[in-house]
Amino acid sequence: MPDATLELSQTVELPEGVIAWDVYGHGPPVVLVHGTPTSSYLWRRVAPVLSETFSVYIFDLLGYGRSRAQAQADVSLPVQGSIVTGLLDHWGVQGAGVVGHDIGGAAVLRAHLIDGVPFACAALLDAVVTRPWITATTRHVQAHLDAYKTMPGHVYKQIVATHLRTAVHGTIDDATLEAYLSQWTGADGQAAYLRKVELFDEDHTTAIEARLGEVKVPVQVIWGQHDAWLPIEAAERVVARVPTARLTTVPDAGHFVMEDQPQEVARLLHEFFASCLIGDAA
Numbered sequence: 001m002p003d004a005t006l007e008l009s010q011t012v013e014l015p016e017g018v019i020a021w022d023v024y025g026h027g028p029p030v031v032l033v034h035g036t037p038t039s040s041y042l043w044r045r046v047a048p049v050l051s052e053t054f055s056v057y058i059f060d061l062l063g064y065g066r067s068r069a070q071a072q073a074d075v076s077l078p079v080q081g082s083i084v085t086g087l088l089d090h091w092g093v094q095g096a097g098v099v100g101h102d103i104g105g106a107a108v109l110r111a112h113l114i115d116g117v118p119f120a121c122a123a124l125l126d127a128v129v130t131r132p133w134i135t136a137t138t139r140h141v142q143a144h145l146d147a148y149k150t151m152p153g154h155v156y157k158q159i160v161a162t163h164l165r166t167a168v169h170g171t172i173d174d175a176t177l178e179a180y181l182s183q184w185t186g187a188d189g190q191a192a193y194l195r196k197v198e199l200f201d202e203d204h205t206t207a208i209e210a211r212l213g214e215v216k217v218p219v220q221v222i223w224g225q226h227d228a229w230l231p232i233e234a235a236e237r238v239v240a241r242v243p244t245a246r247l248t249t250v251p252d253a254g255h256f257v258m259e260d261q262p263q264e265v266a267r268l269l270h271e272f273f274a275s276c277l278i279g280d281a282a
Contacts, residue, residue, distance in 0.1 A: 005041050005179065006058055008066050014086040016079050020066035021059035021087065025051030028120075028277040029093045030269075032058050033084060035102020035128065036196060037164070038256075039065030041179055042101065045262035050270060054097070054277070059087060061104070063192060065183060075196055077103055077128075077204040081110025085117050094118065097273040101125040102230075102255070106205055113211045121218040121276035123269055124245075126227050126255050130209050130237045131202045135229050137163050141197050148194055157185050160193065169226040169254035176259070212241040219245040220272040224253035224260060 008020040030050055034042045040058045050056045061080050063069035084107045088096065098119050100108035105127020111117040134142075141148055148156060164180055165172055184193040219242050223235040232249065239245045248268060253260035 006044050006047060008040060008058070008060065012087070012090050014083060014090070016083050016086070017062045017069055017073060018067065019059055019062065019083060019087060021057065023091075024048070024056045024058070025054055027054040028273070029091075029096040030054040030056050030273055030277070031084075031088070031093070031096050031098045032056060033098065033100045033104035033108055034061065034064070035100070035104040036061075036064070037160075037184060037193065038102070038180060039183065041065065042256070042258060046258050046266045046269065049263075049266035050273070053270065054273060057087075057091060057093065057096075061107070063196060069192070071188075071191060071195070073195075074199070076199040076201065077106050078110065080104075080107040081114065084108060084111040085115040088117055095120045095277075097121050097123070097277050099123045099125060099269060100127050101258070103128045105129055106208060109208045109212075109215075113208055113214060119217050121220070121272070122215075123220040123222060123272055124238060125222045125265070126224055126230055126235075126257055127221075127238070128205065128230070129212070130234065130241070131205060133205065133230060133234070134200055134202055135163075137166075138197055138200060141194070142200070145194060145198055149191070151190075153185065153187070153190060156190055157181065160184055166228050167254055167256040167259070169224060169252055169260050172259065209241070212238075213243060215242045215244055217244060218272075218276050220268070221245050221247045222257065222265065222268055223247065223249050224255055224257040225249045225251050226253060227255045227257075229255040 008022045032043045060067035063075035105124045239247045258265045
């Protein structure tokens with residue numbers, strides 16, 4: 001698979017909405033869960049490496065990428081957790097290794113801790129787990145939603161683009177930025193972006209936080225050393241509360257750690273899943 005958008009050739013209708021998904025490779029199952037405001041495009045340089053050894057399941061969360069949502073659909077974090085649960089049931093996948101980035105981390109943990117979905121092991125990449133996790137920029141948008149809803153599209157686009165640029169430690173080229181930004185532009189895209197922001201609520205991780213000590217499976221925490229959205233202190237809080245967690249920081253990387261250091265992230269994930277899914281046979 002080239003450095004391009006991953007194809008999602010299949011769909012499934014869950015109670016929450018229609019989800020686009022696909023699977024690449026053959027081997028023990030690994031599920032990649034993106035966060036906000038991204039899509040499965042985030043994994044385009046990681047999934048190919050993992051698919052050489054594993055069956056890699058990718059999908060777009062509801063309201064992201066090709067998993068379109070109705071204008072007023074519930075696309076909150078608890079719903080995304082239910083989608084992870086529903087997809088794993090639909091796929092018939094058991095004993096998977098799972099990866100969650102950003103709110104994808106919270107979705108994965110909700111599926112495991114709240115819905116009781118068993119995993120073999122989990123990797124959390126710059127993940128939403130403990131409070132606080134809403135960025136200052138997002139809080140400002142939440143406080144002024146009416147202004148952002150009526151803001152001229154070109155002004156709004158520049159604000160979101162500027163915010164996205166802070167997700168990497170280095171620079172993001174125009175084509176990559178546009179790939180992330182395109183789903184949030186135009187009248188419908190602007191409304192969809194603001195709908196998600198409106199529903200971000202730090203209380204949605206309260207139930208997860210209360211049960212982090214119950215995690216028994218191996219957890220690899222991978223964090224960009226220069227994450228400007230969720231600073232390294234957030235990673236340290238996760239490791240302090242999840243008894244099975246270990247932390248690896250990635251130098252010269254920000255919140256979109258797989259954009260800054262795709263080869264290193266792919267290597268770390270492959271090494272982790274080879275250990276917990278294959279073991280001595282690796």
